[in-house]
Amino acid sequence: MKTLAGNGCRHSDLFPSTHWSVIVAAGRSQAEPQTAQAALAELCQTYWTPLYTFVRSRGYSVEDAQDLTQSFFAYLIEHKIYARVDRQKGRFRSFLLAALKNFLANASDSERTLKRGGGQKFLPLHEAQIDEAESMFQTHSGNGNEDWIFDRSWADALVNAGLERLSADYKREAREKLFNELRIFLISGAEPPPTYADLAVRLGMAESTLRSHVTRLRARYREALRAEVRQTVDTEAEVEEELHELLCVLTGS
Amino acid sequence: MAIAVTICSVCREPLNAKGQCVACLLRTGLDKSVVETKSPASLVFGDFEIARREDGSLWDSVAARWG
Numbered sequence: 001m002k003t004l005a006g007n008g009c010r011h012s013d014l015f016p017s018t019h020w021s022v023i024v025a026a027g028r029s030q031a032e033p034q035t036a037q038a039a040l041a042e043l044c045q046t047y048w049t050p051l052y053t054f055v056r057s058r059g060y061s062v063e064d065a066q067d068l069t070q071s072f073f074a075y076l077i078e079h080k081i082y083a084r085v086d087r088q089k090g091r092f093r094s095f096l097l098a099a100l101k102n103f104l105a106n107a108s109d110s111e112r113t114l115k116r117g118g119g120q121k122f123l124p125l126h127e128a129q130i131d132e133a134e135s136m137f138q139t140h141s142g143n144g145n146e147d148w149i150f151d152r153s154w155a156d157a158l159v160n161a162g163l164e165r166l167s168a169d170y171k172r173e174a175r176e177k178l179f180n181e182l183r184i185f186l187i188s189g190a191e192p193p194p195t196y197a198d199l200a201v202r203l204g205m206a207e208s209t210l211r212s213h214v215t216r217l218r219a220r221y222r223e224a225l226r227a228e229v230r231q232t233v234d235t236e237a238e239v240e241e242e243l244h245e246l247l248c249v250l251t252g253s
Numbered sequence: 254m255a256i257a258v259t260i261c262s263v264c265r266e267p268l269n270a271k272g273q274c275v276a277c278l279l280r281t282g283l284d285k286s287v288v289e290t291k292s293p294a295s296l297v298f299g300d301f302e303i304a305r306r307e308d309g310s311l312w313d314s315v316a317a318r319w320g
Binding site for chain 1: 261268269270275282
């Protein structure tokens, strides 16, 4: 990813350069379009599932929703929608949802057919990713409106991006096995995690050492998650707001 | 199609398709104590852990804990 030359922060808590800031800068002709498009592609790849589930919640079939989601990305690039972004008016999540609604309202049948017939795929996708997206839609389609499903899917995509970032870090340090053993303390599930004492015995380490590893894992995950959020917002305060907002979506409080 | 939803053992929120509690994972991102309880500069060597005090000095936190 290219960095932006001279994008000095106007406010003290603005991040130096993120995917979102690069996209916004391109809209102001302060960054190369190719750089912005690469940033946009990466974000759309990460948040493909929320886009797909939103389209599905509009009543489109599985196949049409896949085509439309791909076409939407092409629409963002070809029509330089990112050039219309007003950074003061919101975060990447808000921008993307508004743009998707506009796209679905205005996309003509001929445009859709053209994209579908051409078989042009702008975002590389795996079958597993498509299956997971459909599973997400099936799980939540009866629980809320289309905006809620989008936000719910966004939260899911966000935490998974954070976990993948963390997993990659441990792998790079040749500590993947440790990560896999300890991740149960991070990812609450249906079953309660083992006690520190039991796991310490199984792993052959002191309980105090295990606790230290878990504390560090949680701290590193927190930073990985917030790093992912930073790609889509402007300030550290907005990182907090984004996490709070998504948590409220999930818990309904 | 009805999908059975499993509940988190910690917060009772529904788990996602991978069996993860997204709510708990978001809370961890908001939990300031996660970073405040332990300096990221601390290091673990076997049973020993070298942590950093607020003034920047280092100490063996595990040895100190067990006297």
